[in-house]
Amino acid sequence: MFSSLATPKADPILSLSAFFKEDPRPHKIDLGIGVYRNSEGVTPIMSAVRKAMLSQAETQPTKAYIGLAGNETFNQAMTDLLLSGTASYDRASAIQTPGASGALRMLADLIASIKPNTTVWISRPSYVNHQPVMEAAGLTVREYPFFDAQTKRVDETAMLAQIAELGPDDVLLLHGCCHNPTGGDISLEAWREIANLALRNGFLPFVDIAYQGFGDGLMEDAAGLRLLADSVPQLLISTSCSKNFGLYRERTGAAIIIADSKEATTKARGRALELARGTYSMPPDHGADIVANILGNEALKAEWLDELASMNQRINRLREQLTLTFREQSDSQRFDYFSEHRGMFSVTGLDNDQIAALRNDHGVYVVGGGRVNVAGMKESDIPAVVNAFLAVNA
Numbered sequence: 001m002f003s004s005l006a007t008p009k010a011d012p013i014l015s016l017s018a019f020f021k022e023d024p025r026p027h028k029i030d031l032g033i034g035v036y037r038n039s040e041g042v043t044p045i046m047s048a049v050r051k052a053m054l055s056q057a058e059t060q061p062t063k064a065y066i067g068l069a070g071n072e073t074f075n076q077a078m079t080d081l082l083l084s085g086t087a088s089y090d091r092a093s094a095i096q097t098p099g100a101s102g103a104l105r106m107l108a109d110l111i112a113s114i115k116p117n118t119t120v121w122i123s124r125p126s127y128v129n130h131q132p133v134m135e136a137a138g139l140t141v142r143e144y145p146f147f148d149a150q151t152k153r154v155d156e157t158a159m160l161a162q163i164a165e166l167g168p169d170d171v172l173l174l175h176g177c178c179h180n181p182t183g184g185d186i187s188l189e190a191w192r193e194i195a196n197l198a199l200r201n202g203f204l205p206f207v208d209i210a211y212q213g214f215g216d217g218l219m220e221d222a223a224g225l226r227l228l229a230d231s232v233p234q235l236l237i238s239t240s241c242s243k244n245f246g247l248y249r250e251r252t253g254a255a256i257i258i259a260d261s262k263e264a265t266t267k268a269r270g271r272a273l274e275l276a277r278g279t280y281s282m283p284p285d286h287g288a289d290i291v292a293n294i295l296g297n298e299a300l301k302a303e304w305l306d307e308l309a310s311m312n313q314r315i316n317r318l319r320e321q322l323t324l325t326f327r328e329q330s331d332s333q334r335f336d337y338f339s340e341h342r343g344m345f346s347v348t349g350l351d352n353d354q355i356a357a358l359r360n361d362h363g364v365y366v367v368g369g370g371r372v373n374v375a376g377m378k379e380s381d382i383p384a385v386v387n388a389f390l391a392v393n394a
């Protein structure tokens with residue numbers, strides 16, 4: 001049965017990580033894999049998370065099954081974090097999923113089960129898993145223009161011109177904040193225009209928000225999504241606690257459905273739960289229980305907010321320092337985009353030869369397409385990164 005299978009392609013990001021581990025050079029720098037690291041180069045367990053874990057170990061009464069929608073306290077907390085005070089709050093329903101990845105797939109399956117001929121529009125470029133997940137659900141994927149490789153900024157005019165062509169058979173997938181891979185976020189004016197176009201032309205917006213709190217702050221990062229939630233009748237959301245709670249391996253996320261009436265939301269939720277039943281059945285509880293306990297406890301929540309804010313400040317400080325060092329060393333402002341981008345990543349426009357030279361000659365690891373994980377750097381790495389970039393004529 002299996003011998004006729006083609007040899008699987010290696011995952012480019014994971015195999016880069018393996019090469020990095022094997023590299024004996026002490027000065028090597030990993031700007032590849034998408035995890036936050038602190039100034040010691042560690043992806044930390046947040047202190048509020050550790051406290052909630054300890055309390056869970058001591059007080060959780062049972063590990064019996066919960067249900068298809070997972071932890072409802074967590075679901076409510078996720079809805080509150082993104083949507084409290086918006087016009088669609090009362091029509092929103094969250095379902096716990098295995099990470100935002102699980103939410104993306106659940107919502108893609110939901111769309112396909114209702115309207116199999118839907119086209120999902122993703123940004124060019126987009127998160128590497130958007131296309132495979134949507135296609136695995138049987139949906140057609142097309143791209144809208146997004147990033148201008150010359151300016152390293154979002155080309156909102158081209159993006160909105162394409163979005164204006166979408167209609168009722170289309171889903172528009174947007175990054176809530178901290179665009180992966182480019183780091184380019186869209187302005188509130190563009191979000192407003194997208195809301196107007198959705199109202200006029202009837203496409204369904206779908207916001208994937210995996211980095212809430214990593215850009216300009218928890219509420220600031222949800223501003224575009226909240227604007228949509230105030231304006232459009234229907235909206236899908238996938239959200240993640242991998243980054244902002246540092247719970248990567250616990251697979252903690254949620255799918256949020258907003259339909260045009262409470263009754264329609266209930267029906268859509270029911271269909272999504274049937275789909276979950278046919279795939280993984282119930283989501284893992286460990287991370288969701290931790291998040292629910294943090295967000296439901298004033299002291300732990302304050303501690304989490306503080307730590308998240310300092311992670312966010314660290315990323316933005318690294319961005320400023322990179323820009324300043326590039327200005328000094330290159331005598332130009334062509335790297336200023338680093339401080340304009342938000343979140344962990346920036347697309348640098350490096351080509352394959354430059355990426356190979358960075359790795360071979362300087363021990364600096366960057367993924368294909370030139371994405372750099374700014375949040376993977378130590379402050380002390382900056383001079384070496386800047387020198388290496390300039391040495392390969394970035």
Ligand SMILES: Cc1ncc(COP(=O)(O)O)c(C=O)c1O
Nearest residue numbers: 099100101127180210240242253
């Ligand atoms: C834009 C985007 N969406 C979704 C995900 C998946 O997140 P999770 O680890 O919660 O499945 C990621 C992770 O890198 C991402 O960057």
